[in-house]
Amino acid sequence: MTRTAPDDPTREEPDGTPRPAPPGPGRGPDGPGRVTPEVVRAYLDCLDRADLAAATRIATGLLDAGGSVADVLVDLVAVAQREVGMRWLSGRWSIAQEHAATHVSEQVVEAVAARTTPTDDRGHVVLACVEGEWHALAARIVVEVVRAAGWRVTFLGASVPVRHLVSYLHQTGPDAVLLSCVQPSRLVRAGRMVEACRAAGVPVVAGGPGFGPDGRWATAVGAAGWGATARDAARLLAGPLLAAPHTGPVPTVGADEYVAVLRRRRDLVQLVLREVAPAADRVEEIAGVVAQLVDALAATIRIDDPQLLVEFARWQAEVLDAREGARLLDSMLRVCAAALTEHPHAVDHLRRARAALATRP
Structure with missing residues (x-):
């Protein structure tokens, strides 16, 4: 049996039969073109x-x-x-x-x-990222997969203001809107965008982890469907997808309260900064975290699911751990609770989040 170099893809098995070439780009055990x-x-x-x-x-x-x-x-x-x-x-x-x-x-x-030549024969859809959401790569992937499935897709980009989306819908009359949201803290804004689309008679397919595990919060803000991947978006568009009739904002527990919490965002940021007194080079970072925390709290009240804030707090604690100082998050939650005593839902959700952090490994 001929000896070959260790990295020779044509080397033989001990019984003399040729060994198959190792999987590589465009080649693998699942067949040509499959991703291994x-x-x-x-x-x-x-x-x-x-x-x-x-x-x-x-x-x-x-x-x-x-x-x-x-x-x-x-x-x-x-x-x-x-x-x-x-x-x-x-x-x-x-x-x-x-x-x-x-x-x-x-x-x-x-x-x-x-490298693709779409047909654009299935209709027109618009894709936008929720206002304040700057992560656009996932949305860009959806654009191309849906386009390859035969749709004409207009991508409005990251952080699209509601009023601009509504104006565009009235100008172009698309068949559907694909709405991307990566962060649950943006869910209130996502809800406003969905409601605006419903008012215009355009169905919304939501996508992204911002709508919760398995998209559980998508229907809570009025979306007609939710997809975990770009494939799901193309599949949903291929089926019957009707815009829910516009009957006003989706009712929710503590509806007025979440609005009141959002109005306190700037004050809460300043209260936390005074309490934790971060180093000068971290003021902007900590202020941003507090602002997202307030948004996540408002979204939690809006959909009446305490798990949203709990999961946000756990995720943010991991981020802070990587940058030393996860204990800051507990201080943020404590200060916000003390400042929002007149809002019972907010206080309860903040208490649950602190308890979840206390039992975090």
């Missing part, structure tokens, strides 16, 4: 090195091998981006590394888009 764990690892290595050319070769190689746009963007780019987020959250990657990797994936999405 090995391909994802190779792509992540490209992101780690911010190697745009190599990352693009992997993505376009999958297309050349017969993979679909959804295969490449959902199973490769989106999966890798979740890992990028975890590496930043755990402190393994800096913000600069995360930004560089995200930029590479954004360019890869553009390269995949350039």
Whole structure:
């Protein structure tokens, strides 16, 4: 039996039969063009090195091998981006590394888009990110998967103000709106956008973790459906999707209270800053965290689900841990509770969040 180099893909098994080539871009145990764990690892290595050319070769190689746009963007780019987020959250990657990797994936999405020729024969949909939401890569992936499924898609970009969305709907009359929300703290704004679309008679398909695990909060703010992935968005658009009749805002427990809490956002930020007295170089960061906390509290009251604030607090505690000082979050919750004693739902939700943090491993 001929000896071969250890990395020779044609090396033989001990019985003399040829060993199969290791899976690579466009090649794997699931067939041509399928995304394997090995391909994802190779792509992540490209992101780690911010190697745009190599990352693009992997993505376009999958297309050349017969993979679909959804295969490449959902199973490769989106999966890798979740890992990028975890590496930043755990402190393994800096913000600069995360930004560089995200930029590479954004360019890869553009390269995949350039290789497709959509038919635009199924209708017109508009995609927007919730106002205040600046994470647009996931939305961009949805754009291309839905476009590849035969829809004409107008992407309005990140952080779209409600009034501009409404104006555009009246000007263009799309068949549906796809609304992306990554952070649950933006759920109140998402609800306002959904309500505006309902008033215009346009159904909304919601997407993103901001609508909760399994999209449980999407219907609470009036969306007609929710999809976990870009594939789900294309599937939902293909079926009957009717805009709920406009009957005014969706009723909720403590409706007036969540509005009152939002009006106190600036005061609460200042109260917390005085209490925790962060270093000068962290004032802006801590102020931003408090503002998001108040938004998450308002959203929790709006949909009457204490789990929203609990999960937000746990996530934010992990972020603060990575930057030393998770105990700051408990101080924030305590100060907000003391300042909102006239709002019983707010106080109860803040108490639950503090209790959940106290039992956090």
